[in-house]
Amino acid sequence: MNLEHRTQEGVDIVKLPERLMMADAAGARATLKEIIDRGSGKLILNLSPTSFMDSSGLAVIVSALQAARKREGDVYLCGMSNTVRALFELTRLQTVFQIFDDETVALRAFT
Numbered sequence: 001m002n003l004e005h006r007t008q009e010g011v012d013i014v015k016l017p018e019r020l021m022m023a024d025a026a027g028a029r030a031t032l033k034e035i036i037d038r039g040s041g042k043l044i045l046n047l048s049p050t051s052f053m054d055s056s057g058l059a060v061i062v063s064a065l066q067a068a069r070k071r072e073g074d075v076y077l078c079g080m081s082n083t084v085r086a087l088f089e090l091t092r093l094q095t096v097f098q099i100f101d102d103e104t105v106a107l108r109a110f111t
Helices: 022-038 055-070 082-090 103-110
Strands: 004-008 011-015 042-046 074-078 098-100
Touching (some): 011 022, 011 103, 022 042, 022 055, 042 103
Parallel strands (some): 042 074
Antiparallel strands (some): 004 011
16 A cells, blocks of 8 residues: 655655555555654644545554554544544544644644
8 A cells, every 4th residue: 555645844744545444454554653653753644535444444543643652743634524534423533533624734733
């Protein structure tokens, strides 16, 4: 799996794929962990392209949060579709993550 990654103002920003599910989970988890380990621990996950996510996709995002917090960082989410937001609300993960409408607002919250 190839995740689009860039760094801006010391914050890593990753655009997630259209579908994040079990078949992609191991690769996405490893890539995000590597990005966090090499960076500042501050990560924005842009979910605007993501239209489908299963429980394995949620686990990838939670593991990224755990890795970031070990480095005294955090993971902010942005650009969620209504479908993905409903999944986060169903699992109550919106109480764990800071969720923003877009990257600009999420980046401003980090700086």
